[in-house]
Amino acid sequence: MKVCVTGAAGFLGSHLCDRLLSEGHAVTGIDNYLTGFPKNLAQAKENPNFTLLKHDVEQPMSGEFDLVYHLASPASPPMYQKDPIATARINFLGTLNALELARRSNARFLLASTSETYGDPKVHPQPETYAGNVNQTGPRACYDEGKRIAETLAYDFARQYGLETRVVRIFNTFGPRMHPEDGRVVTSFVYRALRGEDLTVFGDGSQTRSFCYFSDLIEGLVRMMNATSVNGPVNLGNPEEITIAELAQLIVEMTNSGSKLTFKPLPQDDPRQRKPDITKAKAVLGWEPQVTMREGLQRTIETMSAQPEAQLLKIRA
Ligand code: NAD
Ligand code: UDP
Numbered sequence: 317m318k319v320c321v322t323g324a325a326g327f328l329g330s331h332l333c334d335r336l337l338s339e340g341h342a343v344t345g346i347d348n349y350l351t352g353f354p355k356n357l358a359q360a361k362e363n364p365n366f367t368l369l370k371h372d373v374e375q376p377m378s379g380e381f382d383l384v385y386h387l388a389s390p391a392s393p394p395m396y397q398k399d400p401i402a403t404a405r406i407n408f409l410g411t412l413n414a415l416e417l418a419r420r421s422n423a424r425f426l427l428a429s430t431s432e433t434y435g436d437p438k439v440h441p442q443p444e445t446y447a448g449n450v451n452q453t454g455p456r457a458c459y460d461e462g463k464r465i466a467e468t469l470a471y472d473f474a475r476q477y478g479l480e481t482r483v484v485r486i487f488n489t490f491g492p493r494m495h496p497e498d499g500r501v502v503t504s505f506v507y508r509a510l511r512g513e514d515l516t517v518f519g520d521g522s523q524t525r526s527f528c529y530f531s532d533l534i535e536g537l538v539r540m541m542n543a544t545s546v547n548g549p550v551n552l553g554n555p556e557e558i559t560i561a562e563l564a565q566l567i568v569e570m571t572n573s574g575s576k577l578t579f580k581p582l583p584q585d586d587p588r589q590r591k592p593d594i595t596k597a598k599a600v601l602g603w604e605p606q607v608t609m610r611e612g613l614q615r616t617i618e619t620m621s622a623q624p625e626a627q628l629l630k631i632r633a
Contacts, residue, residue: 318380320344320423322373322414323387324360325352327494328428328486328530328537332385333360335534341365344379348372350406351390356493373410377417383541384421386414387428389463393456393583394499400458407462408469415473415481426482426541427470429549431590432460433485441557441591444485444549454585467549482540487553487592491530491612492619502527502613505564506620509573519582521561526591528554529612532605539601546600553592554605566610571617 319336323329324345329352336343337360344367345357360366371377373388389406390396396403411427418425434442435450450460470481494500496507505515536552558566564577597603607615 317382318342318344319383319385320346320377320379320381320417321385321387322346322410323352323389323428324368325349325354325356326387326391327352327356327491328489328533329387330356330360330493331491331530331534332387332537333357333366335538337363337365343367344369344381346371346373346377347388351392351395351495351498353495373413374405376413379417380421381417381423382421384414384418384423384425385428385537385541386411386425388414389428389459391430392498392500393459396459397455400455403458404462407459407466411466411469415469415479419473419477419479422479424480424482424541425470425473426484426537427466428537429463429467429483429485430459431485431487431551431553431592432456433464433467434590435460436585436587437589440589441555441593442551443593444551444596451585455583456585482543482546483549484537484540485549485551486533487528487551487590488525489528489530489533489553491616496620501525501560501563502616503620505567506571506613506617509567509571509575510617510621512574514576514578515564515568517561517564517577517579518586519560520579521564521577522559523582523586524557524559524589524591525563526553526555526557527563527609527612528552528605529607529609529615532607536597536601536603539603543601550597550600551592551594552597552603553594554609555591555594556609557591558609567613570613
């Protein structure tokens with residue numbers, strides 16, 4: 317099939333391209349390298365079925381595709397808060413353009429949405445039926461509300477034009493190719509622990525997250541796209557919940573690091589707890605994580621410690 321992946325040079329987009337190419341699809345990756353890197357696509361670029369286009373999804377896109385996976389958006393809180401208006405624009409205009417692209421080819425469309433649509437959740441764990449608790453005037457809203465309008469657009473295209481659309485709500489996912497300096501917690505902690513630097517825990521570290529390894533997540537994306545009929549969004553994530561202080565301790569232990577924990581104030585609106593209810597993913601996709609958080613951490617630590625320091629370039633200021 318002819319497949320378009322927006323956000324192809326990012327952490328998840330690049331792994332998705334590798335997966336789709338391994339299945340023999342012709343893949344076109346679109347990215348403007350805002351938070352992604354062409355080096356993530358080194359393996360994909362060796363495949364003659366892969367085409368990479370440098371393009372900003374805020375501008376209309378062209379091409380004929382059977383499937384459109386829409387992943388383009390900054391995803392790390394410090395990255396998406398750096399230019400919040402751009403983040404809101406990318407998620408609104410970018411999703412509109414990706415949907416128009418899909419509509420012109422009558423392609424099936426999948427949106428990479430997020431657990432952030434649940435905001436700082438009052439229901440725990442979060443099922444897809446929970447409407448969420450987003451502070452629409454806060455510093456995370458550019459992303460949270462951006463993804464919420466993106467979901468709205470996906471279902472409006474389905475209702476108004478009969479487009480086949482899919483929405484997955486991705487919970488914290490980690491693994492190789494996640495940039496160690498983009499601010500997200502797992503790779504940031506692993507990178508610092510490997511260098512013997514202090515791990516910075518925000519707040520008292522009692523807030524929780526549930527971390528999924530990337531290979532499971534990619535499997536979930538592909539299953540969701542291939543599912544013949546799915547009503548509404550589906551959560552994808554690993555329900556293994558851990559506090560951030562426990563995560564920091566675990567990473568220090570697993571890396572045999574002498575790093576210490578230091579504490580900084582909790583950023584505004586940082587969700588207190590997060591854990592996916594994956595009952596629906598199990599039922600409609602037959603999907604559940606296969607890699608435990610600890611195994612995923614082990615693999616990430618091994619990959620990052622084998623990587624030459626020069627490859628861990630600073631993300632653009
Ligand atoms: P990432 O930052 O590594 O990748 C995002 C990619 O989108 C980057 O390559 C970036 O350059 C590209 N991009 C951003 N703006 C663009 C634009 N205007 N035009 C073209 N390309 C653009 O992040 P990721 O973790 O791979 O996330 C991928 C998707 O999954 C995002 O939509 C994110 O919101 C969603 N998601 C990820 C997680 C996670 O834990 N990794 C959780 C929830 C949702
Ligand atoms: N966090 C932290 N230290 C860091 C980066 C993040 O304590 O260096 C915390 C952050 O405050 C949040 C959790 O780890 O409570 C997960 O942060 P991340 O940015 O990875 O994801 P998100 O907040 O979007 O779930």
